[in-house]
Amino acid sequence: MHLRLVATVFNTPDPNAIAAFYERLLELPRLMNEPDWVVLRNDANSHALSFQRDATHERPAWPNEPGRQRAAVHLDLVVDDLDAATAHAEQCGALLAGVQHNVNARERVMIDPDGNPFCLIERTVAPSPAE
Secondary structure, three states, X not given: OOOOOOEEEEEEOOHHHHHHHHHHHHOOOEXXXXXXXXXXXXXXXXXXXXXXXXXXXXXXXXXOOOOOOEOOOOXXXXXXXXXXXXXXXXXXXXXXXXXXXXXXXXXXXEEOOOOOEEEXXXXXXXXXXXX
């Protein structure tokens, strides 16, 4: 048996709006664009980001707080220039998280427009041929 991860799916009150954010942030084209379902992916062999409408979606708290919706998953994005990537993310609509749980200055926690955290991690080694 072979299992292959093909997509990460976000629940959201507005699939089009959050997809537009990640489309700008990651420069990923839309593969599917329905009112309740949007898929971003470079090609058929790459990992997709998908966004499905969820009218009951609650904005997660970061960091986690008792009695509030918790973030269940986050994305880690490797970047070459942390300051430039942070500025780009902010121009796309992200916010720098008020609390940073990183152990060094090479990582930043950001918050997307739906409240989901994601991390920018500065590359510290040369890219592999697969990247």
